[in-house]
Amino acid sequence: MSPSERKTLQGADRENGATRMRDVARAAQVSTMTVSRALKDPAKVSPEVRKRVAEAVAAVGYVPNKLAGSLSSSRSNVVGLIMPSIENSLFSSTIQGISDVLRRHDHQLMIADTGYSAEAEEAAIRAFLAQRVAGLILHDTTHSPAAVAMIRRSGVPVVENGTLTPEPLDMVVSYSNEDASRAMTLHLARLGYRRIAFVSLPLAANERSRDRRRGYLAALEESRLAADPRLVLEMPPGLASGAEALLRLVEGGGDPDAIFFAGDVLAIGAVLECTRRGWPVPGKVAIAAFDNFDLLGHLVPPVTTLKLPRLEIGRRSAEVLLDRITGRSRAAVAVDLRFEIIHRSST
Amino acid sequence: MSPSERKTLQGADRENGATRMRDVARAAQVSTMTVSRALKDPAKVSPEVRKRVAEAVAAVGYVPNKLAGSLSSSRSNVVGLIMPSIENSLFSSTIQGISDVLRRHDHQLMIADTGYSAEAEEAAIRAFLAQRVAGLILHDTTHSPAAVAMIRRSGVPVVENGTLTPEPLDMVVSYSNEDASRAMTLHLARLGYRRIAFVSLPLAANERSRDRRRGYLAALEESRLAADPRLVLEMPPGLASGAEALLRLVEGGGDPDAIFFAGDVLAIGAVLECTRRGWPVPGKVAIAAFDNFDLLGHLVPPVTTLKLPRLEIGRRSAEVLLDRITGRSRAAVAVDLRFEIIHRSST
DNA sequence: GGCAATTATGGTATCGATACCATAAGCGAC
DNA sequence: GTCGCTTATGGTATCGATACCATAATTGCC
Numbered sequence: 001m002s003p004s005e006r007k008t009l010q011g012a013d014r015e016n017g018a019t020r021m022r023d024v025a026r027a028a029q030v031s032t033m034t035v036s037r038a039l040k041d042p043a044k045v046s047p048e049v050r051k052r053v054a055e056a057v058a059a060v061g062y063v064p065n066k067l068a069g070s071l072s073s074s075r076s077n078v079v080g081l082i083m084p085s086i087e088n089s090l091f092s093s094t095i096q097g098i099s100d101v102l103r104r105h106d107h108q109l110m111i112a113d114t115g116y117s118a119e120a121e122e123a124a125i126r127a128f129l130a131q132r133v134a135g136l137i138l139h140d141t142t143h144s145p146a147a148v149a150m151i152r153r154s155g156v157p158v159v160e161n162g163t164l165t166p167e168p169l170d171m172v173v174s175y176s177n178e179d180a181s182r183a184m185t186l187h188l189a190r191l192g193y194r195r196i197a198f199v200s201l202p203l204a205a206n207e208r209s210r211d212r213r214r215g216y217l218a219a220l221e222e223s224r225l226a227a228d229p230r231l232v233l234e235m236p237p238g239l240a241s242g243a244e245a246l247l248r249l250v251e252g253g254g255d256p257d258a259i260f261f262a263g264d265v266l267a268i269g270a271v272l273e274c275t276r277r278g279w280p281v282p283g284k285v286a287i288a289a290f291d292n293f294d295l296l297g298h299l300v301p302p303v304t305t306l307k308l309p310r311l312e313i314g315r316r317s318a319e320v321l322l323d324r325i326t327g328r329s330r331a332a333v334a335v336d337l338r339f340e341i342i343h344r345s346s347t
Numbered sequence: 348m349s350p351s352e353r354k355t356l357q358g359a360d361r362e363n364g365a366t367r368m369r370d371v372a373r374a375a376q377v378s379t380m381t382v383s384r385a386l387k388d389p390a391k392v393s394p395e396v397r398k399r400v401a402e403a404v405a406a407v408g409y410v411p412n413k414l415a416g417s418l419s420s421s422r423s424n425v426v427g428l429i430m431p432s433i434e435n436s437l438f439s440s441t442i443q444g445i446s447d448v449l450r451r452h453d454h455q456l457m458i459a460d461t462g463y464s465a466e467a468e469e470a471a472i473r474a475f476l477a478q479r480v481a482g483l484i485l486h487d488t489t490h491s492p493a494a495v496a497m498i499r500r501s502g503v504p505v506v507e508n509g510t511l512t513p514e515p516l517d518m519v520v521s522y523s524n525e526d527a528s529r530a531m532t533l534h535l536a537r538l539g540y541r542r543i544a545f546v547s548l549p550l551a552a553n554e555r556s557r558d559r560r561r562g563y564l565a566a567l568e569e570s571r572l573a574a575d576p577r578l579v580l581e582m583p584p585g586l587a588s589g590a591e592a593l594l595r596l597v598e599g600g601g602d603p604d605a606i607f608f609a610g611d612v613l614a615i616g617a618v619l620e621c622t623r624r625g626w627p628v629p630g631k632v633a634i635a636a637f638d639n640f641d642l643l644g645h646l647v648p649p650v651t652t653l654k655l656p657r658l659e660i661g662r663r664s665a666e667v668l669l670d671r672i673t674g675r676s677r678a679a680v681a682v683d684l685r686f687e688i689i690h691r692s693s694t
Numbered sequence: 695g696g697c698a699a700t701t702a703t704g705g706t707a708t709c710g711a712t713a714c715c716a717t718a719a720g721c722g723a724c
Numbered sequence: 725g726t727c728g729c730t731t732a733t734g735g736t737a738t739c740g741a742t743a744c745c746a747t748a749a750t751t752g753c754c
Contacts, residue, residue: 018479018501020710031734036712046732061500066477067418068710071739075712076414078457078478087443089436096434099460108474110425110457113446127455130413131425132365153408154365239645268642275622275647295615295642298586300622367740378704383742393702415740418709422742 019060028056039064070132077107079321080128083139084116088237090264090291090310091139094161097314098137105322107134114140116206122147129154135321141165141172141207157324159317163208164336171324173317173335177208180306180339181215181262182222184288187304187341189223193258193286196220197231199245201263209234212262212290230254235266242269250285258286258347271299271346286347302344309337366407375403386411417479424454426668427475430486431463435584437611437638437657438486441508444661445484452669454481461487469494476501482668488512488519488554504671506664510555511683518671520664520682524555527653527686528562528609529569531635534651534688536570540605540633543567544578546592548610556581559609559637577601582613589616597632605633605694618646618693633694649691656684 025032030049038045038053045053056062070076079102083091095111102109110133112124122144128136129150136151136158143151151158151169158170163177188196198216200209213232220227231254235241245266249256261267267289274281281287281301289296289305296303316335323329372379377396385392385400392400403409417423426449430438442458449456457480459471469491475483476497483498483505490498498505498516505517510524535543545563547556560579567574578601582588592613596603608614614636621628628634628648636643636652643650663682670676 018710022710032711033713033735034733037733040712044732049732061497063473063476063497063501065418065479065710067414067423067479068739069712071412071414071418071741072710072712074739085443086446087439089439092434092436092439095458096432096460099433099458103459106474108457108478109459110455111442111446112450112456113443126410127453129410131455132412132414150408150410154410239641243645265642269645272645272647294586295612298590298616298619300619365740369740379741380705380743381703384703387742391702396702412740415709416742418711419740419742421709 018065019062021062021064023060024053024056024062027060028052074132076132076134078110078131078133079107079135079137079318079325080110080112080124080131080133081137081139082112082114082121082124082128084114086111086113088264093310094139094314094317097311097316098318099314101315101318101322105318107322107325118142118144118147122150125150129156134325135159137161137317137321138169141168143169157321159321161313161317163211164334165207168332168334171320171333171335173313173320173333173337175308175313175337175339177211178215178218180290180308181212181260182219183215183339183341184260184262184290184304184306185216185219186223187343188258188260188286188288188347189219189225191258191286191347193347194225195228195231195255195257196225197233197249197254197256197259199233199235199242199249199259199261199263199266201237202234209263216260216262228254231256237264237266239265239269239272242266243273244269246270246273246285256285258282258288260288260290262290264291265293267303267305268293268295268299271301271303275300281346288347292342297342297344299346301346304344304347305342307340307342309339312337365412366409368409368411370407371400371403371409374407375399421479423479423481425457425478425480426454426482426484426665426672427457427459427471427478427480428484428486429459429461429468429471429475431461433458433460435611440657441486441661441664444658444663445665446661448662448665448669452665454669454672465489465491465494469497472497476503481672482506484508484664484668485516488515490516504668506668508660508664510558511681512554515679515681518667518680518682520660520667520680520684522655522660522684522686524558525562525565527637527655528559528607529566530562530686530688531607531609531637531651531653532563532566533570534690535605535607535633535635535694536566536572538605538633538694540694541572542575542578542601542603542605543572544580544596544601544603544606546580546582546589546596546606546608546610546613548584549581556610563607563609575601578603584611584613586612586616586619589613590620591616593617593620593632603632605629605635607635607637609637611638612640614650614652615640615642615646618648618650622647628693635694639689644689644691646693648693651691651694652689654687654689656686659684 021032021035025035038050114120125147138160139162141160141162160168160172161174164174203209233245235245289303292307296305368379368382372382385397461467472494485507486509488507488509507515507519508521511521550556580592582592636650639654643652667680
């Protein structure tokens with residue numbers, strides 16, 4: 001073997017099982033260009049050659065090398081998704097929506113999670129840009145300056161979808177956490193509740209929780225209800241946490257007649273605690289939730305909640321991203337999706 | 348511009364924001380090879396040059412191109428994961444475990460879901476092989492012949508982790524669905540239950556459900572309990588489905604004293620239905636579940652269930668895969684992880 | 695001090711595909 | 725019949741990195 005042939009081997013059996021386009025070309029008695037065209041733009045190739053190529057592909061078991069293809073065409077079919085946590089099932093509908101649309105358009109999905117750390121987000125963005133992703137979907141809406149700079153330099157289209165942030169990097173697809181929270185609070189007020197408590201996840205470093213708290217306060221003001229600090233709580237996520245919040249509020253002297261749990265599974269924990277103690281809901285206290293877990297409708301009593309378009313957020317995010325990736329659009333859209341209040345017997 | 352320069356532009360400002368290694372090399376006054384080494388094997392470069400390169404990288408905002416790198420080195424740092432559904436929260440712990448380990452080892456995760464179709468699995472495998480993934484993790488354990496052939500040809504290491512299948516493609520990391528189901532049934536028998544019903548997801552095309560049914564039947568036989576077809580049910584997934592199964596069994600003439608729900612959220616739906624009807628559990632009927640949702644421990648009453656190592660399955664899958672990817676091992680391991688029975692007051 | 699061994703760096707071919715250009719063949723119109 | 729146009733195909737440079745080899749500079753050792 002001459003020194004100029006690093007590890008080039010002729011014929012189909014090479015150490016590495018992968019066959020190349022050249023092998024297909026040889027088998028079909030055409031050039032690699034023709035194979036390339038037969039695969040990605042069949043109309044440009046005569047029916048007879050197209051058939052020969054198809055047979056050759058099957059015969060040698062050819063699987064195209066997208067690394068080479070993307071490098072050469074500087075076009076990639078991979079979209080990167082970065083979210084705080086994979087385990088949190090709230091995000092899984094959104095991922096499903098993204099995945100559905102990407103698959104239909106022959107794109108792949110790469111996922112990374114940050115554990116709620118901006119530093120980890122920056123690392124994930126860097127890694128994805130290194131993979132030359134065609135686009136990014138970010139759940140978070142706050143990013144490190146370095147991350148923003150990298151994204152800007154790279155020019156990849158980006159969708160953020162955690163909340164309807166007023167100053168997106170590029171595109172946003174979400175619902176308004178503030179409006180949703182406000183709507184639910186107003187709903188409770190209209191039902192006649194006067195001492196409405198509010199429980200959220202910690203506000204620090206979570207724009208979504210801050211938006212929700214803001215909506216709650218706005219609704220109180222509109223309803224001419226006094227904001228009572230004894231009725232506002234920040235709790236860590238989790239079922240036990242919801243139960244604890246319930247107890248603290250009910251026994252804390254604030255005397256709430258309704259509690260709005262604006263996050264995670266807190267409301268579920270609280271309702272189960274009521275069952276455990278035999279407290280009637282809404283007799284003892286009314287309970288409303290933020291997220292549309294199926295389970296909320298099956299609890300005893302069924303829980304009033306918001307129906308959020310999580311699947312749709314995923315779908316639309318992928319769609320607007322693909323529009324930009326394929327060049328069908330150059331607009332920096334902001335999509336505000338609808339939410340809905342599902343009234344059930346817990347309020 | 349000469350015709351030989353397709354779109355080569357000199358200097359740092361090119362239409363596309365990406366800077367190349369060559370730009371870094373120029374800025375640091377060294378060759379691209381030295382830059383390459385400084386980045387991936389710093390010990391091979393003098394401290395002074397290393398520093399110059401680091402500065403140049405920062406100055407030009409260089410993000411390496413992994414497409415080019417992987418193509419050249421025929422080494423990739425992407426792992427593909429294929430599972431039936433992303434939305435099903437059962438899988439999310441496993442994904443989290445995989446993601447945690449991969450991130451620590453500087454690898455990326457690509458995800459596809461099949462919607463429980465073997466055809467879609469084959470397409471996903473083909474797409475991942477086209478991306479030249481370094482390894483595959485498959486949740487399913489049954490695959491189309493074409494899929495098996497592609498994987499074999501490609502030579503990529505594979506981990507399956509849906510169940511401890513006896514004839515894996517390559518490696519397995521899982522627990523034994525059959526043993527777990529058998530253990531829970533024996534547990535119920537030891538508690539004195541004599542008419543133990545069994546509810547699972549549809550058996551067709553689901554090796555896991557079949558394994559579980561087999562374990563149930565084996566345990567009945569060991570316990571010298573008669574198998575009664577009126578006590579065995581297949582139900583679609585979902586909360587409502589669990590409630591319906593409960594009613595069918597209780598009112599179906601089989602007269603069960605315990606029901607073992609071997610899948611999804613069926614048990615949760617059943618327990619909530621009992622709450623709704625005021626049926627005491629286990630007074631009216633005992634209920635046991637298969638999966639360790641947090642929620643099961645918070646229901647009223649808390650539900651006896653199996654603790655399955657879902658996070659650990661993810662972690663170990665990633666670990667054994669990385670061992671093979673990095674060449675630390677050539678063994679086709681099969682890892683049997685432990686499960687545990689969590690006894691609670693529902694039985 | 696001389697020579698082998700080691701360390702630091704660069705040159706060039708190559709990974710496997712695609713873009714661009716060139717060219718050959720086919721075809722209708724006048 | 726010839727011209728011009730379209731259609732089908734191939735040649736070659738290139739994407740951005742790495743592998744391999746060569747070579748220069750430095751060190752160690754008897």
